Amino acid sequence: MHASVGDRLVVKGRQVGQVVRDGEILAVRHADGTPPYLVRWEDTGHESLVYPGPDATVQHFVHEANEANEAGVSSP
Template sequence: MHARKGERLVVPSRTLGGPVRDAEIIGVPHDDGSPPYRVRWSDTGHEGLFFPGPDAWVDHEEHPPTAPGGSR
């Protein structure tokens, strides 16, 4: 997995029919774009370091920055 600042990280729910979470990638500490990433979660605005699992993916389309609380 490789990402750049400003891309979107998507994490599916582990329960059937559960919510999909997404976060704006606000920091990529490694030059090669590998995890972990600093992210801002769209549903809570919480920022933190995230180590994505094998079910997560990066949406490489450009997205405007997300404000805390999920509004754009």
């Protein structure tokens, strides 16, 4: 699993009736994007250090810095 700051971590419930949790990845501890991640959970606003399990996925997004680099614009 690999992620970048700004991606979303989605954790599916393991049992019927459990809610799906998602949160924004605020920090990645390793340069290669591997866990753990500092995540702010959407439902509570709580921030926690997460080592995602097999029930978790990362939703990747194009980030502003990447868009600026591709357009040849330097970011502040």
